[in-house]
Amino acid sequence: MSEVTLSGIKKSFGQNLIVKGVDLQVGEGEFLVMVGPSGCGKTTLLRLIAGLEQVDAGEVRIGGARVNDVAPRDRDVAMVFQSYALYPHMTVQENLAFGLTLRKFPAAEIASRVQEVAGMLELSHLLERKPKALSGGQRQRVAMGRAIVRRPKVFLFDEPLSNLDTALRVQMRGELARLHRRLGATMIYVTHDQVEAMTLATRVAVFNGGLLQQVGPPLDLYNRPANRFVAGFLGSPAMNFLEASRDGARFTGKGFTLPCPADVPAGHARVLLGLRPQDLRVAAQGPLAGTVDAVERLGFDGYAFVTTEAGPVAARFDKGVNVSVGDKVFLAPVADALHVFTEDGAAALRHPEQRASLDVSAEVAS
Amino acid sequence: MNRPSRLKMAAIHAGLTLLCMATLYPVLWVVKMALSPTDGLALTANPFPETVTFEHFRQVLSGTDAAGRWVFGRQLMASIVVSGATTLVGLTLAVSAAYALSRFRFPGKEGGMQALLVTQMFPATLMMVPIYSILQKLHLLDSLSGLVLVYATTALPFCIWNLKGYFDTLPRELEEAAVMDGASTFQVFIRVVLPLARPALAVTALFSFMTAWNEFILAATLLNDPSRFTLPVALQRYVGEHKVEWGKFAAGALIVSAPVMALFFALQKHLVGGLTAGGVKG
Numbered sequence: 001m002s003e004v005t006l007s008g009i010k011k012s013f014g015q016n017l018i019v020k021g022v023d024l025q026v027g028e029g030e031f032l033v034m035v036g037p038s039g040c041g042k043t044t045l046l047r048l049i050a051g052l053e054q055v056d057a058g059e060v061r062i063g064g065a066r067v068n069d070v071a072p073r074d075r076d077v078a079m080v081f082q083s084y085a086l087y088p089h090m091t092v093q094e095n096l097a098f099g100l101t102l103r104k105f106p107a108a109e110i111a112s113r114v115q116e117v118a119g120m121l122e123l124s125h126l127l128e129r130k131p132k133a134l135s136g137g138q139r140q141r142v143a144m145g146r147a148i149v150r151r152p153k154v155f156l157f158d159e160p161l162s163n164l165d166t167a168l169r170v171q172m173r174g175e176l177a178r179l180h181r182r183l184g185a186t187m188i189y190v191t192h193d194q195v196e197a198m199t200l201a202t203r204v205a206v207f208n209g210g211l212l213q214q215v216g217p218p219l220d221l222y223n224r225p226a227n228r229f230v231a232g233f234l235g236s237p238a239m240n241f242l243e244a245s246r247d248g249a250r251f252t253g254k255g256f257t258l259p260c261p262a263d264v265p266a267g268h269a270r271v272l273l274g275l276r277p278q279d280l281r282v283a284a285q286g287p288l289a290g291t292v293d294a295v296e297r298l299g300f301d302g303y304a305f306v307t308t309e310a311g312p313v314a315a316r317f318d319k320g321v322n323v324s325v326g327d328k329v330f331l332a333p334v335a336d337a338l339h340v341f342t343e344d345g346a347a348a349l350r351h352p353e354q355r356a357s358l359d360v361s362a363e364v365a366s
Numbered sequence: 367m368n369r370p371s372r373l374k375m376a377a378i379h380a381g382l383t384l385l386c387m388a389t390l391y392p393v394l395w396v397v398k399m400a401l402s403p404t405d406g407l408a409l410t411a412n413p414f415p416e417t418v419t420f421e422h423f424r425q426v427l428s429g430t431d432a433a434g435r436w437v438f439g440r441q442l443m444a445s446i447v448v449s450g451a452t453t454l455v456g457l458t459l460a461v462s463a464a465y466a467l468s469r470f471r472f473p474g475k476e477g478g479m480q481a482l483l484v485t486q487m488f489p490a491t492l493m494m495v496p497i498y499s500i501l502q503k504l505h506l507l508d509s510l511s512g513l514v515l516v517y518a519t520t521a522l523p524f525c526i527w528n529l530k531g532y533f534d535t536l537p538r539e540l541e542e543a544a545v546m547d548g549a550s551t552f553q554v555f556i557r558v559v560l561p562l563a564r565p566a567l568a569v570t571a572l573f574s575f576m577t578a579w580n581e582f583i584l585a586a587t588l589l590n591d592p593s594r595f596t597l598p599v600a601l602q603r604y605v606g607e608h609k610v611e612w613g614k615f616a617a618g619a620l621i622v623s624a625p626v627m628a629l630f631f632a633l634q635k636h637l638v639g640g641l642t643a644g645g646v647k648g
Binding site: 079081082083146 | 539545546558562
């Protein structure tokens with residue numbers, strides 16, 4: 001019994017309402033990633049679950065029990081901090097054992113658990129060292145070990161990988177995923193990195209401005225974003241948005257005309273069109289035209305950033321295509337690529353059919 | 367960076383040498399007085415003693431009172447007890463107050479901090495009369511506990527500010543991590559905060575100890591019985607109404623400053639760390 005339920009959570013600091021009423025359920029054994037820009041309230045929400053902050057309104061339940069008024073140490077949750085927060089005056093061994101010592105576990109039990117966790121995280125040869133004698137990745141592992149050794153109901157991670165270099169981050173991401181499979185524990189993970197969100201999560205919760213925008217499996221959010229914010233937040237480069245008005249079976253915007261898919265509900269004269277850069281190609285002919293501003297070549301393919309009449313747009317090109325800054329180019333969407341949102345971007349009206357061949361992980365990671 | 371010219375370097379060194387001599391001259395004079403066989407104030411420019419004798423030191427260290435008790439030993443003990451107790455009491459109170467001021471939010475916090483600062487603006491002499499009458503009411507005149515009470519309270523504001531400044535620099539996440547690990551507020555304080563605050567504690571302890579060790583005016587006012595005198599008061603007894611025993615006075619001064627100097631050397635590393643890391647930067 002280790003599911004976490006948030007209902008109607010509100011929290012403000014002084015005059016600033018940071019969390020504006022969040023309902024969210026995290027199932028047992030789930031790896032939920034909370035993602036959003038800085039200041040969106042995701043870290044505050046994590047600290048509210050930990051008990052480091054008190055909710056102003058709403059209810060936090062862990063394992064079915066209301067914990068609003070329960071002290072952090074009695075909530076049976078462990079937290080890994082962004083700065084690791086290792087105790088500088090203690091050795092790795094003491095850092096790992098601290099939580100168990102405080103809870104008055106028998107010495108033999110502490111020793112065996114520390115050994116087990118140290119083995120699991122390849123820390124066994126570092127047990128006598130102080131944190132300052134460890135590398136960034138090792139500190140990170142100690143911080144995780146300190147949480148694991150307690151075998152808590154729920155793990156909370158506050159941007160645990162953001163202080164590592166890219167290579168280490170990729171490696172630790174893998175270790176985290178393995179750890180989750182191995183422990184099968186409920187994990188709630190805060191990050192602003194959408195790659196971590198897409199790769200680690202069983203479900204992703206996207207936050208903006210203190211409100212939950214959408215929650216669901218990573219690919220669902222990528223394929224069927226509920227609003228403009230989610231659509232623009234997940235995916236790299238970000239989705240292109242074009243303002244258009246509907247004219248029977250066509251969308252017309254500044255300098256372009258696109259066919260309107262049959263499944264767009266009627267009654268929206270002005271809309272916002274969304275096109276992922278991966279679904280828009282630099283081509284010999286196409287409905288959009290503009291001047292290339294910048295080019296990013298990634299080897300196999302690349303992205304051209306093009307200024308069109310309708311605004312800046314990113315589009316993919318293949319290895320063989322020759323594109324350089326200043327070129328006048330045409331852009332053509334691939335078949336059935338159009339996301340359609342209401343004019344204000346608050347709700348989605350239509351998504352493309354999911355294509356089986358869509359290789360999201362490769363595209364997101366680029 | 368350009369290397370200064372030889373002439374400039376020479377001028378700088380000459381200036382620094384002169385400054386060092388000016389600073390050291392009075393100290394050398396004290397050493398000279400302590401080591402010279404005469405008891406007078408020989409007004410010669412030469413800061414080095416012509417003949418060296420340790421007679422003054424012997425007399426200061428071995429003096430006995432009318433009852434035949436070893437006076438210096440008693441006075442040394444009095445000084446150690448007073449300074450030690452002041453440090454212990456002052457630090458215990460300051461460390462908890464500073465932590466509360468650094469971490470908790472409560473009404474009167476800002477006002478309290480300001481009030482502590484304001485107390486530092488009055489000279490000690492101003493407080494002498496009220497302190498005297500308070501101790502009289504408490505029947506603590508002419509007692510070492512009374513002196514400890516006065517020293518500890520007067521040292522508190524500085525100690526609190528200094529420690530609070532250091533606590534402010536400790537990352538909160540460390541304490542939050544300990545809370546998540548299951549520590550109570552008290553355990554966080556004892557097992558995480560205090561061990562990390564060691565440099566600041568060393569500086570603050572040394573400050574309290576030194577203030578109490580060197581303090582003269584209050585001790586001279588509050589103590590009557592020579593066997594309870596702290597060393598600075600005892601020293602002053604060599605300056606009589608009709609005769610000043612300069613030799614013994616100088617010897618005593620050197621003896622009194624020796625322990626503090628030893629402490630400084632012993633804690634030097636901590637001091638530098640504590641001063642740079644603590645609230646007394648720059």
